[in-house]
Amino acid sequence: MATEYFKGISKIPFEGPESVNPLAFKYYRPDQVVAGRPMKDWLRFSVCYWHTWRGTGADMFGPGTYCRPWDDGTNSLESYLKLVDVNFEFLQKLGVEYFCFHDRDIAPEGATLEETNKNLETVAAHIKKRMQETGIKLLWGTANLFSNPRYMNGASTNPDTHVFAYAAAQVKKCMDISKELGAENYVFWGGREGYQTLLNTDLKGELDHFARFLQLAADYKKQIGFQGQLLIEPKPREPTKHQYDFDTAAVVAFLKSYNLDKDYKVNIEANHCTLAGHTFEHELTYASAYGFLGSIDANTGDPLLGWDTDQFNMDVKQTTLAMQVVLRQGGLQPGGLNFDAKLRRESSDLEDLFIGHIAGMDTFARGLLAAARLEEEGTFQAWRDERYASWKGELGQKIVSGQVTFAELEQFALQAGEPKQVSAKQEKYEMLLNRYV
Ligand code: XUL
Ligand code: CO
DSSP: OOOOSSTTOOOOOBOOTTOOOTTSBSSOOTTOEETTEEHHHHHOEEEEHIIIIIOOOOBTTBOOOOOOTTOOSOOOHHHHHHHHHHHHHHHHHHTOOEEEEEHHHHSOOOSSHHHHHHHHHHHHHHHHHHHHHHOOEEEEEEOOOSSSGGGTTOSTTOSOHHHHHHHHHHHHHHHHHHHHTTOSEEEEOOTTSEESOGGGOOHHHHHHHHHHHHHHHHHHHHHHTOOOEEEEOOOSOSSSSEESSOSHHHHHHHHHHTTOTTTEEEEEEHHHHHHTTOOHHHHHHHHHHTTOEEEEEOOBOOTTOOSOOOBOOOOHHHHHHHHHHHHHTTOOTTOOEEEOOOOOTTOOSTHHHHHHHHHHHHHHHHHHHHHHHHHHHOHHHHHHHHHTGGGGSHHHHHHHTTOOOHHHHHHHHHHHOSOOOOOOOHHHHHHHHHTTO
């Protein structure tokens, strides 16, 4: 019998909204059918390896606060292999079918790239075995191209081609491992693909190199027959002052400019949206509208803290608006909702790992239920349709289909005179939303 790491915690049950048991679901019921599909198919939850298993509770002002029973204080290969078992026990008890990792989360770096790759292979083999035993799947893999000091000036946007090549080698290997583990997506988050000052930066040159790198990755994907969807995760800043993948609009413009728009979609993280000065629903709506919404990093920030706090999202209104976008585009598959979220430094009990995830899952489940009711009832849509009704009229249709010139529009305006004032009725919409959340 394998070692049990979460003693005293069994499979998390569904107990319904009346329950006050922190180790039970109040809303998340994987098989409950919502909008014609089981809840779990709309939500496709994933646990992230980095915060959950590599996070220590450290911040800029102090060291880690968590004491984990499996942590032997070493960075040995054995300790990473043990962490794989911890991960799978957690996922099984939580009832989550997916997880995500960076290459450097699952295996230690060796003295050389060769040794590092060997370590990766060893741990990946163990992960594969556990995946086969449990049916748990990999939502996405990604290469950590930001922690090691070699990437301090960027990975693919580094002024030094040597670093570009090193980053390519790392992504190549990570893609091999991701393919081997059946990853359904592969993510690029460019934490150091940006600049601290334009004074020393060739902005256009760096963007050209970045695009070249992404083209090489897309080519390699095809070459090895990897089926995963490639995703770019926008974030405006942190760790660098300006990151090139600033927000969805910047990423879409970049992908289109470099002819990469058929190969990549975006992975939208809620806290990154707010850092960019947007709401979560803005980024989701924008990405979905242009056919680029691939997956979600399900977290949130704190309105009083200006950095990436990666908290579990507890805001039902926000998850309702998010799930409305997901419902409207028919789901996220092959993407999902990855909890790129961590416990507060002060939440130091082992059971808090479960509580954080349960609460996050319940918040999105509740958002899904509310969004489904909202869509079914259709009042919002009806009001919006009415607001834009003139575009269905004769003039609207002519404009949309390119049948009209500025001179003809001038003619119309001269004849019709001043347009009537039409209220936007924001408060009416807000009032309606509150009925659902
Ligand atoms: C950083 C972040 C990353 C990506 C994966 O803010 O969100 O963890 O999700 O590299
Ligand atoms: Co993320």
